[in-house]
Amino acid sequence: GENVEQHPSTLSVQEGDSAVIKCTYSDSASNYFPWYKQELGKRPQLIIDIRSNVGEKKDQRIAVTLNKTAKHFSLHITETQPEDSAVYFCAAGGSYIPTFGRGTSLIVHP
Amino acid sequence: GAGVSQTPSNKVTEKGKYVELRCDPISGHTALYWYRQSLGQGPEFLIYFQGTGAADDSGLPNDRFFAVRPEGSVSTLKIQRTERGDSAVYLCASSTGQGEQFFGPGTRLTVL
Numbered sequence: 001g002e003n004v005e006q007h008p009s010t011l012s013v014q015e016g017d018s019a020v021i022k023c024t025y026s027d028s029a030s031n032y033f034p035w036y037k038q039e040l041g042k043r044p045q046l047i048i049d050i051r052s053n054v055g056e057k058k059d060q061r062i063a064v065t066l067n068k069t070a071k072h073f074s075l076h077i078t079e080t081q082p083e084d085s086a087v088y089f090c091a092a093g094g095s096y097i098p099t100f101g102r103g104t105s106l107i108v109h110p
Numbered sequence: 111g112a113g114v115s116q117t118p119s120n121k122v123t124e125k126g127k128y129v130e131l132r133c134d135p136i137s138g139h140t141a142l143y144w145y146r147q148s149l150g151q152g153p154e155f156l157i158y159f160q161g162t163g164a165a166d167d168s169g170l171p172n173d174r175f176f177a178v179r180p181e182g183s184v185s186t187l188k189i190q191r192t193e194r195g196d197s198a199v200y201l202c203a204s205s206t207g208q209g210e211q212f213f214g215p216g217t218r219l220t221v222l
Contacts, residue, residue: 004152006152032209034210034211036213042215043114043201043213043214043215043216044153044201044213045213046210046211046212049209049210089152089153091152096141096158096160096165096166096207097143097155097158097166098211099155100152100153100154100155101152102150102151102152103150103151103152
């Protein structure tokens, strides 16, 4: 089955800095890579996703890059704000069932 | 429209008891997923329904866990003879198929 590794487990940045979270996956058949944000005590919510037919996708301050050859993908958040503080999960999957990483706790200090 | 809902929000039970957790998916979503999330971990896949049938139940940890979706909408996750290790947040998600999953708020299960 799929195995997803996510790093770092904790990331602390100053407001306005950029944050990068990296994930690797094992199954070359995976073709869907979503990123979820989970605030404390709340449900995970999709913030961006990418499919294997593209290498990069951007949505305002958030971007995701995918390197299929190396089997890794990354989340980039620019101009971080305190409200970006949350746990971020990457996931990788094939047909219907993504496997989640263990999460990165992002702390943005004002 | 309404999102995914789950009941109860919290469930405290004693070791050895039986519990049922309910999920109401977004109307029209054919795919429904159950996950378990322990503190500091990502969601762990349990079972996936496509319509009324369990398309993949490979994540169920053992035969104490069972889930149904008899009419292709509401789903119930059933846990028999609960153990302290079953304590976690149980998340339900639904989707139209391949793509974004919409998560419910979860049920926090505590087994004493």
